[in-house]
Amino acid sequence: MNRFSWVNPSSIEDAVAALEPGASIKAGGIDMMDLLKEGLIVPQRLVNLRAVEGLDQIEETSDGLHIGPLVTLARLAADPTIQKLHRALADAASRxxxxxxxxxxxxxxxxxxxxxxxxxxxxxxxxxxxGGGRCYAHGGENAYHAILDNQLCAAVHPSAMATALLALGAQLEIRGPVGQRSAPLEGFFVAPEVDVMRENALGDREIITKIILPEPPSGSGSAYLKQGEKESFDWPLAEVAVMLEREANRCKRASIVLGAAAPVPFRAKAAEDALTGKVVDEATARAAARAAVQGAKPLEQNAYKVTIFEAIVRRTILAAHGNVK
Ligand SMILES: Cc1cc2nc3c(=O)[nH]c(=O)nc-3n(C[C@H](O)[C@H](O)[C@H](O)COP(=O)(O)OP(=O)(O)OC[C@H]3O[C@@H](n4cnc5c(N)ncnc54)[C@H](O)[C@@H]3O)c2cc1C
Incomplete structure (x- = not known):
């Protein structure tokens, strides 16, 4: 690990100003520590966000729920408003x-x-x-790799929060040297075909300052399910978040997102289309789940994930249907 300087800004303005070339942001430091140890980043300076005021709040406002980027997964899981309004997020954080x-x-x-x-x-x-010329998972050890959109790079996106927040229609508020911008989470993640060396569209010297969840429409409900190799803590083999909006007992709108399936969280549009306009029941959930994995191109060792995803998508649709309020 290289030597680096450490700064503790107390405001967003100071944090952005501290992000000179060669600096990296640190929040909880869990992934940051691994990236440093693995030599994947060699920063000259670490900008620790933890003393920045106001980034750890959860606030109900007229335009939805505002979640600060420093809110921990434990707090998300335990927050009564999130448990009531955004069940998929609370369950994703708790797992x-x-x-x-x-x-x-x-x-x-x-x-x-x-x-x-x-x-x-x-x-x-x-x-x-x-920056190399090949994906070593192709023809390598690929049991845990992507089954969808895996041609250029077969790494799966690791974020459970992304899976749930995408299904729930989250927006990001971002601050950088030229001011503030907002970006829908849909479109924030960058597919390998666009730029294989990054996973998201956050610019240099930009900081996520808020995650905004729109108020769920009446007659809607969400759910998140995860399947690991073991029941104790583990990375997912498959995870799915679903948001359903119902009208007169039929599905008016569905948002179905697969995590651990593709290099970016995968919005299963074919499954959403299969469900829209239908009465949600075992048969329609099964048909939608089949549609979700239609385009899967498993690698040598991970065809089993297709079967797991099909089951988890069906169960998550039915769980979201059961959570409709
Ligand atoms: C054993 C183990 C099991 C795990 N299992 C799971 C799992 O099942 N599901 C899952 O989703 N995750 C899992 N994780 C991953 C873990 O949840 C993440 O590493 C953690 O959430 C990262 O958050 P952090 O605050 O520590 O981020 P950091 O490590 O501090 O930062 C991560 C990255 O985000 C950037 N960053 C952080 N905050 C901001 C901001 N506000 N604006 C701009 N850039 C920022 C940093 O520069 C860095 O690049 C697991 C990790 C381990 C070690």
Whole structure:
């Protein structure tokens, strides 16, 4: 690990000003510490956000729920408003990582963490994500890799928060040297075909300052389910978040997102279309789940994930249907 300087700004303005070239942001530091140890980043300066005032609030406002990027996963999971209005987010936060990690890991850092692909994380493999010419998961150890959109890079996006927040229609508020902008989370993640070396569209010297969740429409409900290899803490083999809006017992609008399936959180539009206008029941949920994995192109060792996703999508649709208020 290289030597770096450490700054503790107390305002957003100071934090943005401290982000000179060669500086990196630190929130909870869980992924940051691994990236440093693995030699994936070599910053000259770490800008610690934890003393920046106002970034750790959860606030109900007239335009929805405002969540500060420093809110920990443990707080998201335990917050009564989030449990009541945005069940998918509370459940995703409660199932991620371990209790110790959830107490420190922040929602902003979770969205921006780098993929856990073992070839990417290993200094010995200069894969496409690191400027090399190939994806080592193709023809390699790929049991945990992507089954969708995996041609250029087969790493899966690691963020459970991204899976849930995308299904819930979140917006980001971002501050940088030229001021503030907002960006829908839909479109924030960058597919390998656009730029294989990054996973999101956050600019240099930009900081996520807020995550905004619109008030859920009446007659809507959400759910999140995760399947790991074991029941204790584990990364997901498959995770799914669903938001359903119902009218007169039929699905008016569905948002279905698959995590751990593709290099960016995967919005299963074919499944959404299959469900829209239908009465939600076992048969329509099953048909939508089949549509969700229609385009899957599993690698040598991960075809089992297709079957798991099909089951988890069906169960999450039915769980969201049961959560409609
Ligand atoms: C054993 C283990 C199991 C895990 N299991 C899961 C799991 O099941 N599901 C899951 O989703 N995650 C899992 N994780 C990942 C963990 O949740 C993330 O590493 C953590 O949430 C990152 O948050 P952080 O606050 O520590 O971010 P940091 O490590 O501080 O930062 C992560 C990245 O975000 C950037 N950043 C942070 N905040 C901001 C901001 N506000 N604006 C701009 N840039 C910012 C940093 O520069 C850095 O690049 C696991 C991790 C471990 C070690």
């Amino acid at each position: 991620a990582a371990t209790p110790q990690i959830r107490n420190v890991a922040t929602v902003g850092g979770n969205l921006l963490q780098r993929p856990r692909c073992w070839y990417f994380r290993n200094e010995a493999f200069v894969c496409r994500k690191k």
